[in-house]
Every structure is written in structure tokens, then in C-alpha cells.
Amino acid sequence: MQGRLRSMRGFTLIELMIALAIVAISAAIAIPTYINYSIRAYYTEIVLAAEPYKLGVTLCYQYTLTLTGCSGGSNQVPSNTTTATSTIRRIRTTNGVITVTPAITHGIVRADTYILTPTIVNAKLVWTASGGGVTKGYVK
Numbered sequence: 001m002q003g004r005l006r007s008m009r010g011f012t013l014i015e016l017m018i019a020l021a022i023v024a025i026s027a028a029i030a031i032p033t034y035i036n037y038s039i040r041a042y043y044t045e046i047v048l049a050a051e052p053y054k055l056g057v058t059l060c061y062q063y064t065l066t067l068t069g070c071s072g073g074s075n076q077v078p079s080n081t082t083t084a085t086s087t088i089r090r091i092r093t094t095n096g097v098i099t100v101t102p103a104i105t106h107g108i109v110r111a112d113t114y115i116l117t118p119t120i121v122n123a124k125l126v127w128t129a130s131g132g133g134v135t136k137g138y139v140k
Contacts (some may be wrong), residue, residue: 009033026137031035032071035107038106038139039051039106039108039138040089040137042105042106043102043133044139045087046087046088046108046133049087049088049091049100050091050100052078053072053093053098054116056078057078057098057118058076059075059077060074060075060076060077060096061096061118061120063075063076067120068095069095070095070096071093080092080093085109086103087102088103088111088125089101089102096117096118096125098116099114099131100114100115101113108133108138110115111129111132112133112136112138113131114129114134114139115129115130115131115134116128116129116135
């Protein structure tokens with residue numbers, strides 16, 4: 001009977017401390033990864049908001065064969081937006097360069113801009129993404 005009681009005792013303090021350490025290390029790795037993943041998912045909305053403007057600049061270039069004048073509200077380019085939404089504060093297009101300024105939400109700040117710059121290469125537009133969001137790795 002006494003042997004049976006010994007086998008039914010709980011965990012030792014060392015075993016509990018090891019289990020707690022494993023959980024703490026896992027959380028220290030998982031939480032920042034999840035936060036970064038979440039921000040990148042919300043930043044996708046900012047990238048997608050630039051697509052109609054990108055198409056408009058491409059059409060403008062095809063019609064005019066220059067990027068000069070491919071600005072918001074002219075030559076097939078959608079008008080610049082100044083009305084803020086839940087994720088976008090402003091979208092501005094000037095001579096083909098598209099700048100999306102995000103709203104402050106979900107860990108994204110206004111400095112996390114998304115800028116698309118077209119370059120003419122062999123009569124085609126090649127787009128380069130830059131800005132604070134690209135620097136922080138929210139988009140590639």
C-alpha cells in the first residue's frame with residue numbers, strides 16, 4: 001500500500017518549473033511572430049488599395065507614352081482620395097508615383113507608407129515598392 005501512495009504523488013517543484021520555462025519560451029517566440037503576421041495581414045489592404053491607381057497609371061502611360069501628367073483624376077488615373085477609411089488615410093498619385101498613407105490602426109502607423117514608383121524599361125512599366133511598410137517588411 002505504501003508503494004502505491006508514493007507513485008500517486010504529484011509533480012516535483014523542479015518538474016513544474018521546467019514545464020513553466022518551456023511555456024514561457026514558447027510564448028516569447030510565438031507572440032511577436034503572431035503580432036507581425038497580424039500587421040502584415042492588415043497591410044495587405046493597403047497594398048490592394050493601390051491596385052486601381054496602378055492600373056490607371058499603366059493605362060495613362062499606354063495612351064500618352066509618358067508618366068508626366070499621370071496624376072490623380074486625369075488621364076485614366078482615379079482621383080486622389082482624401083476621405084479616410086478604416087485602413088487608408090489618403091491615396092495620392094503624382095506623375096505616376098502612387099503614395100498610400102495608412103490610417104493608424106492595428107499596429108500600423110502613418111509612417112508605414114506604401115509608395116509605388118514606375119520606371120519605363122523597354123516601353124513597359126516596372127514597379128518598385130518602397131516606403132515605411134516595405135522597410136519594416138510588411139510587404140515585399
